[in-house]
Amino acid sequence: MRLKLMLACLCCIPTLGYADNADMTDKFEVTAGLSRTSQSLMDGVLVTYKNAPSLNVNYETSQGFASMQNGVGVWLARDELFKAGVSVNYMMGRQEKSDSRYQGMGNVAGSAMSFVWAEWQPIKDAITVYSNAGHSWRSASGTLAQWGVTVGFPVVNQVNGFVDVSHYWANQRYLQQYYGVTQSQAQTSHYSVFNAHMSGTLYANAQMGVAIELDRDMDLIASVGRSTASAMLMESPLLNQKSQTLSAIVLSRRFP
Secondary structure, three states: OOOOEOOOOOOEOOOOOOHHHOOOOOEEEEEEEEEEEEEEOOOEEEEEEEEEEEEEEEEEOOOEEEEOOOEEEEEEEEOOOEEEEEEEEEEOOEOHHHOHHHOOOOOEOOEEEEEEEEEEEEEOOOEEEEEEEEEEOOHHHOEEEEEEEEEEEEEEOOEEEEEEEEEEEEOHHHHHHHHOEOHHHHHHOOOOOEOOOOOEEEEEEEEEEEEEEEEOOEEEEEEEEEEEEOOOHHHOOOOOOOEEEEEEEEEEEEEO
16 A cells, blocks of 8 residues: 655655565656645645645655655665655745735745655554654745654555544744734734744644555545644634645556
8 A cells, every 4th residue: 555645735645555665676656636735736835725736756766866745865764664865845935816814915935945854664554654844945934844643454455544643843933934924914914913932833634545556556545634723823813713624636656
């Protein structure tokens, strides 16, 4: 069973299983579909979750990797049960026109970032523990991190189920850039001034779904869940609801 972690602009669905890559040969994989998340390929970071296309192209060799998920980088470790890498990746920006909650707030430019990530299977093909962190090269945009665990289980024949729980964390600079309201922004929007006063958890996410093995190289993956904003994040006037629906349906194709 294989499920790709679609961080940032993709659906948040982690990897379960490396059975097809036990010899750790070169790998090329494309995952595409539709997801309802807070991060969109076209619109960047959102306050109001919405449906948007998702895409990940992933290429791995013995020396390094290149993907929309993890950026372009080199391995720190790579074996059957544990993978870790460092890379240059992209931190999404924000577009005022993409979300009504941003009216009068202006845009936030995207930025390159330094990125580190890891995936570990303490029980092969059943449990995946994952984490990642990115620090923007634009100092005002700060640092964003994620960690979580996915548990997979067989359902029937070629259908497998999974449950995934994860958290997003950000430092004070990221919180101020994306959820704060400066004096000048307060004058052009209907919000009062809000200054982020600490670092902390942004969202706690929980999802469940199924992966259908269409053939040895192709899977159809569907999931649904909830994303819940932290009490700290709810202090921002940009947020008007604590919990929102997550969903995804994607097709994953591996190429020999």
